[in-house]
């Protein structure tokens with residue numbers, strides 16, 4: 001594969017919905033598969049797009065369950081496969097990720113660390129397989145990282161969960177694609193430093209000058225058309241809503257009908 005490809009595995013915000021698992025994205029280049037977040041239900045849907053043990057590395061934005069709880073399920077799969085336990089793969093996450101995964105199954109740290117190699121995230125750049133990954137702190141009640149992933153000139157930024165954030169604008173500066181959370185509608189009470197509304201997401205995209213905006217972390221009780229409508233106007237580039245199975249790459253600007 002010459003270009004990076006991003007597949008939306010799950011885009012439901014805060015908890016899984018009837019049509020989507022919680023947050024999960026699959027990035028592929030040169031046969032390397034990087035999963036970003038592994039929320040509720042995502043491990044099942046992920047298997048439609050990648051072999052169960054074909055994942056090379058995982059990045060976890062933060063330790064809220066809707067972004068990481070299926071790491072517990074993936075540990076079970078890697079531990080108990082009939083062919084014997086699988087070798088560890090890297091999991092890049094906030095400090096405490098190993099303990100969180102151990103808690104999911106009441107397991108010891110040692111058993112969890114035998115299946116995953118945990119790498120503490122800090123703001124800055126790192127190489128993960130063929131990807132250049134930049135992480136920075138977002139504005140959320142627990143330590144949360146947004147990511148910028150670059151490969152062969154294609155630049156993708158992901159907000160994870162965040163309230164209004166200058167760091168997100170910096171991370172997304174000039175990116176070809178911003179996957180930005182849009183958890184709230186205008187008439188809902190949006191606690192500060194927690195999540196973005198659709199309009200705020202669009203404002204961040206406009207400030208960063210991104211080439212395309214895909215709204216994600218869509219909470220099941222929100223009306224999708226309203227989410228899209230409230231973002232329109234604040235950002236003038238191509239704008240769409242994430243859907244499970246949506247594939248994005250350097251050549252794909254999602255038509256506005258993908259709603």
Ligand SMILES: [Zn+2]
Nearest residue numbers: 062064140161
């Ligand atoms: Zn969160």
